[in-house]
Amino acid sequence: MLTFRSPASPGRTxxxxxxxxxxxxxxxxxxxxxxxxxxxxxxxSRLQMRFGVDxxxxxxxxxxxxxxxxALAVAPQDARVLNNLAVAYENNGHYARAQQIYLQALExxxxxxxxxxxxxxxxxxxxxxxxxxxxxxxxxxPEASDEDSQDG
Amino acid sequence: MTSTGRRxxxxxxxxxxxxxxxxxxxxxxxxxxxxxxxxxxxxVSGVRTILITHHVEGDHPHLExxxxxxxxxxxxxxRETDFEILTVEPPNLPEQTVEDLLKNAEFWRSIGRRYGxxxxxxxxxxxxxxxxxxxxxxxxxxxxxxxxxxxxxYAEQEAFDLSLQVFFFSGETGELSYRDRFTxxxxxxxxPVDHLHMFYAMMNRLEPEFLGILKPRKxxxxxxxxxx
Numbered sequence: 001m002l003t004f005r006s007p008a009s010p011g012r013t014x015x016x017x018x019x020x021x022x023x024x025x026x027x028x029x030x031x032x033x034x035x036x037x038x039x040x041x042x043x044x045s046r047l048q049m050r051f052g053v054d055x056x057x058x059x060x061x062x063x064x065x066x067x068x069x070x071a072l073a074v075a076p077q078d079a080r081v082l083n084n085l086a087v088a089y090e091n092n093g094h095y096a097r098a099q100q101i102y103l104q105a106l107e108x109x110x111x112x113x114x115x116x117x118x119x120x121x122x123x124x125x126x127x128x129x130x131x132x133x134x135x136x137x138x139x140x141x142p143e144a145s146d147e148d149s150q151d152g
Numbered sequence: 153m154t155s156t157g158r159r160x161x162x163x164x165x166x167x168x169x170x171x172x173x174x175x176x177x178x179x180x181x182x183x184x185x186x187x188x189x190x191x192x193x194x195x196v197s198g199v200r201t202i203l204i205t206h207h208v209e210g211d212h213p214h215l216e217x218x219x220x221x222x223x224x225x226x227x228x229x230x231r232e233t234d235f236e237i238l239t240v241e242p243p244n245l246p247e248q249t250v251e252d253l254l255k256n257a258e259f260w261r262s263i264g265r266r267y268g269x270x271x272x273x274x275x276x277x278x279x280x281x282x283x284x285x286x287x288x289x290x291x292x293x294x295x296x297x298x299x300x301x302x303x304x305x306y307a308e309q310e311a312f313d314l315s316l317q318v319f320f321f322s323g324e325t326g327e328l329s330y331r332d333r334f335t336x337x338x339x340x341x342x343x344p345v346d347h348l349h350m351f352y353a354m355m356n357r358l359e360p361e362f363l364g365i366l367k368p369r370k371x372x373x374x375x376x377x378x379x380x
Contacts, residue, residue, distance in 0.1 A: 046380050053377050056184055080378035087375045093189040114181055114376040121373060125188060136193055136330075 045075040052084060061091045079109025083118060095126050181378045187370035194320055194330040194365050196271070201236045202229060203269035203323065205243045208250055210278035214347050217277045218242075221316075224355055225273065232363055238267055250276055254319060257326035264323025271329070275318040279351055284309040284339065310345065312338045314354045318362065332365060334358045 052067030065088035071081045082105035089098035102119045109115050204225050209217040222242045229237050243263050245253060253259075253274075260272055288307045291300050314337075320330040336354040363369065 049378065049380055053182065053184075053379050056377060057182070061186075080380075084377050087184075087186065087377055090188060090375070091186040114378075118375045121375065125371065125373065129188075129190065132193070 042075070045071045045078065045081060048074075049081060049084065052088070056084075056088065056091075061088055064088050065092055077108050079105045079112055079115060082108060083112075083115045086122070087118060090122055095129065098122060099126060180380070181376045183374050184377050186373055186375050188373060190364065190369050190371055192365065192367050192369075193332070196235075196366055199235065199270045201238055201267075201269050201323075202271045202273055203238045203240070203243070203263065203267045204229075205263070205272060205274040206245055207274060208245065208253070208276040210276075210280065212279055212281075212347070215279065215351060217279055217351075220348070220351065221275065221277050224352070228359060228363070229366070233367055235271075235366070238269060240267060243267075245274065250317070254328050254331070257321075259326065260321040261324070261326030264321070264326060267323075269323040272321040272323055273318065274321070275316060277317075278313075278315040279347075280313040281347060282311045282313070284311050307341055308343065309339060309341050312340070312347075312350050312354065314351065314358075316355075316358065316362075318365070320365070330365065332362075334361060 048067045048071035052064045052071065055061070055067060056064035065085065068081060068085040068088050072078070072085055075081050082101050086098045086101035086105060089095070089101060099122070102115070102122060105112075105115050106119060204222050207218040207221045209221075219242075226237050226239075229235060246256065246259060248256065263269070264272055285308045286306070287304045288309075289302060289304050291302050293299070294301045314335065316334045318332050318334075319328060321327065322329050336357055338350065338354060340350070360369065
């Protein structure tokens with residue numbers, strides 16, 4: 001057990017040095033530090049996610065999108081965060097970006113049935129939407145038109 | 153002996169310390185409604201005034217289909233859009249086939265200039281009715297025996313078939329800007345229904361699709377959001 005003494009007291013430095021010289025303890029300390037960092041990031045991500053979902057349920061989808069983007073900044077490979085962001089992009093009319101983010105979500109969570117269900121519904125809608133735009137605008141690129149008309 | 157007994161417990165503690173912070177990530181989801189924005193199907197930038205002309209109409213024993221369409225479209229566009237719908241006697245169409253009318257840019261340009269219309273709305277409306285009364289087979293549960301019994305009975309039935317084509321022309325050039333086609337079918341059993349009432353009911357069902365030509369709309373769907 002560690003005992004803390006005044007800086008002047010002899011014997012402390014050798015004792016800590018002795019503890020830190022043990023590889024197992026060093027590894028444990030490193031893992032604990034890593035774990036605490038991850039926990040902090042996870043906590044931040046969860047806070048942003050919860051707030052984002054709350055905003056989405058109230059219909060404030062621009063705010064929800066912002067919160068999911070913040071959550072993604074601290075958890076860039078979290079399939080759930082990616083899914084939520086894709087849904088927000090869909091609702092805000094950024095369909096090409098939504099598709100890109102859905103594909104990333106599926107890459108990180110290939111077995112998540114809810115993400116798959118969301119993507120399948122989106123894919124049906126988006127295919128139909130693109131073909132409508134193609135019919136209307138002839139040879140003009142529908143992808144570019146879609147983002148131009150909806151972004152901003 | 154003591155060291156072997158403590159090792160599994162110590163390992164468990166360390167594993168818990170490392171993985172415990174991630175545990176809350178295993179959490180729930182909610183289903184939320186979303187509205188997918190769709191742009192108007194016709195580019196209406198620069199359009200301020202719309203002229204509605206008479207329509208090519210099919211034969212109907214009781215209804216003046218073209219006049220009904222003009223009145224209905226005028227009211228709908230006034231109520232649902234910000235365009236100025238010109239309140240003039242609707243211009244008549246030349247005696248031409250629909251395909252020839254679509255190519256008659258000179259005619260559309262001339263009425264566009266005469267009435268000061270940025271956009272001209274015309275179309276073709278067909279409203280067919282058919283008496284489908286006759287004997288129909290149906291199953292019912294006998295109140296005496298409680299068994300399912302098949303019987304035939306005479307049923308009054310009337311079928312309605314509405315077909316609407318809409319054409320939008322540029323008032324400036326007379327060129328066709330957009331065309332679309334909508335259809336609606338209904339079959340009513342029982343006492344005969346008023347045809348005008350049916351016509352309006354069926355047009356009412358087409359209204360959201362029709363308005364989607366001129367104004368952006370949202371398609372309602374649902375998606376899953378993860379709460380943690």
